[in-house]
Amino acid sequence: MKFRFAPALLLGLAACAPKSETTPAAAPQVVAITTSDFAFSYPDTIAPGFTTFRVTNEGSQDHHVILGRLEQGKTLQDLMAFMKENPAAEPPFLTWRGAAGALAAGQTVDGATVDLPAGNYVLMCFLLDPADQMPHLLKGMMREIAVAGTPVNAQAPQAHAEIHMKDFAFDAPQLTAGTHVFHVVNDGPQTHEIQLIRLNEGASVQDFMAAMAPDAKGPPPAVMMGGPGAYSAGLDAYWTTTLTPGHYIFVCFVPDVGSGMPHLMKGMVHEFTIAAS
Template sequence: MTALETHSRLRCACEEASLSRSGVKIPFLATLKLCSLFATVASAQSSRMAPPEERLPGRVVDVSAGEFFLRAPDTIPAGLTTFRLHQVGEILTNPAKVRAENLAPATPDHDPTRAFHMLWVVRLDARRTVDEWYRAHVRGEPTPWAIDLGGPASTDPPRTSNATMVLEPGTYVLVCHVGSARADRNRSHLLKGMFRQLTVVRSTSPLVALPQPDVVARISSDGRIQLSGPVRKGRQVIRVINETSRSYEFIMNRVKEGRTAGELVTWKRTDGTTNPSTRLGGLSDVPPGATRTITEAFVPGMHVFWTVRGPATSVAVNISER
């Protein structure tokens, strides 16, 4: 599937807005729960105790995505944060069904991206609420007071994807924007309820700095990717810097045995052939001028990174045995 088929962006949703479906419920905004805070702490500790290959920077916040919900802590401390996205919907429990559904064209009764989920972290200006943000989306109104920070892209489970960023205290929304730009608003995962509030409170812990990257990936003019050096096998910290004035996603795929990077760049889900790659994750969005960090344990083989899948904006990355 192409990146555009995988998900669509919020600003397009505003452009294509129409009146809300009836029956959409205004969410109950969860209040702080101590158990969630403990879950976050436990998660951060488990990351510190994880094998070196799986260690993630800062505080690890686990988010689970399924049809059509997000599970996550309600409250976390500010600072260096890695969001780790788990796919727990049908793509985990019934991947054959999801793959078959994905090959069929979209119709009013069929959404081929129903079971594909990504995470966007959105920061709200002071005094704005998640209810306001949601109502604006239902009405198709712009939300210039909500800043999209991006987050982990989709992946093939049980693999997880991750994105590291620094969070200030404030009110945030975790949301899956897949389908939000479609004219058919029945495909919007946001409107199906895939969002929740995240409150970030002041931290009493010492500041943790961003980890030193092994590789810097610069998104330059027209979405082209320039890597600072070779990507190696094992744990790699990849710093993605968007030097342009528009948002880009940043996707990493591993090419399957017997397939080629060239095939992957031109492959379409409607070709009648199987996907030449496994999705490793990446970033749902790198905002203009922003820096985001991914931590990935690579195995040797051919990979492709892209901002927009196409020859100009994809880069073949061969990871050697040494």
């Protein structure tokens, strides 16, 4: 719609009219989540609206926080029953809404900033216990969280750049040292995630990929640095992260719908180096 300038009389009347008071939008609310072996600690209920997940890993193992929104009428028990009967399928009544990628023990990172609609959600950790290869969610890291109440009066962060995810690649800008705010978009059609990984000094992408093989021994030569988590197709979020000099990769560990193969094995790896200034 196009607007024209009003006549001077109308402008004068408008100047005399009482001004409406509006509350400026605030920064997104911050929800603190603590992970341990094998539990989450967090508020039972959070308000709808823009929310930043700040995660601290107090465990001895890597953990991530993957957030899923249940369709109305569905419960955690419904989700558990579906996953038991269909271990390789995505639940059709769940949408992935981010939260935070895997991070190493002792770290605190900001994960995603997400505009959360009201509803019932589930937090999960899919990572495997190295001792018995059992997913953490089967050891207690699968819990409900409610998004309800008065929405927060917050707006989206101002993004510096965009990162797009698709089958099976990342479209990312040239990355430099410093703090960045990314608008992260899943162009789909499958679910995707961004997992930030810092490779150990002297390690290559090939070394990391070899360590991901089913018969590999020992941990990969890398440190899990978090990320904005996983998203269903068409969804987006914001992610603030600080990059220091080093050798990094973005990867997607989400399994392929058809083959069950992790997306990184289908080429969803983005390598980059942050040079010292």
